[in-house]
Ligand code: F6R
């Protein structure tokens with residue numbers, strides 16, 4: 001059975017500040033999606049949150065970029081924004097960059113990850129959702145999952161993964177894409193995906209069957225809006241087991257927290273901390289950045305789940321490491337490498353300060 005798996009998310013008002021999502025907004029999101037399920041537009045859905053982002057996880061048969069499904073999400077975000085405005089939540093409607101829906105939420109602010117799959121006999125799917133970071137945050141974990149035998153032993157000892165995976169990489173600044181065959185081209189690929197502020201892994205495909213293995217959101221909010229409107233807070237869908245890495249191989253990269261862009265004012269480096277859904281409330285210095293993982297089995301498009309995958313105690317050490325990394329980075333205060341390089345900062349006073357001091361700079 002061909003199923004479309006769509007995750008569409010937006011920050012349409014934070015509670016309190018940019019830390020969490022108010023239950024009334026989640027309830028409205030749920031009401032809108034329940035109506036769409038009843039009408040037959042959706043097979044199933046799950047509404048959740050990660051920090052101040054409202055997440056719609058949906059299954060249907062209409063394919064990616066479907067106008068009706070995208071409009072459903074857009075209209076739900078509009079309704080939720082009205083509630084956010086009434087409650088005077090912080091940044092109500094912040095990710096809705098346009099006033100009218102134009103056929104596809106991509107380019108209008110919300111983040112989108114979608115894939116069309118042939119549902120297998122058993123179809124485990126993990127949805128990763130992050131807050132206070134940018135789309136390139138998935139590059140390193142996706143590399144470990146599908147390229148690194150020290151993470152994914154299946155690449156070595158499972159015959160149906162031994163031929164490797166294809167990576168579709170997007171240049172988010174120049175709107176170009178390229179496909180790399182891995183493992184042969186990992187050195188070439190790393191030149192690009194090692195620079196995650198510019199190059200993002202959009203999708204991964206099995207070379208055994210050509211089937212899609214992973215799909216991520218790559219929208220860059222600040223580039224869409226031409227101004228600071230918060231970080232992208234990306235999502236990523238990953239299929240597991242069989243010709244794909246096992247669930248534990250998919251989760252394993254997050255047991256060693258890596259440093260991502262985002263955190264306070266979208267202008268800092270910080271560790272990506274794997275947490276349970278209830279712990280995805282980033283308050284310390286508006287962070288540190290969080291990632292949650294919702295696990296589902298699909299049954300004819302029905303979402304059997306979620307299991308809160310990072311609630312596992314075995315991620316406690318990763319959390320402690322992330323907290324230690326956060327302390328170390330925070331010590332740098334306004335200095336790099338905690339603060340992002342000038343050209344990557346979302347918030348900056350540089351132009352004003354430069355203008356004010358321009359007459360005082362003397363040639364050396
Ligand atoms: C980062 C984030 C927050 C805000 C900060 C200032 O993605 O959302 O760190 O950037 O709280 O927020 P505003 O500009 O809304 O006062």
Ligand code: MG
Nearest residue numbers: 011014018052
């Ligand atoms: Mg926010």
Ligand code: MG
Nearest residue numbers: 052053131233
């Ligand atoms: Mg957010």
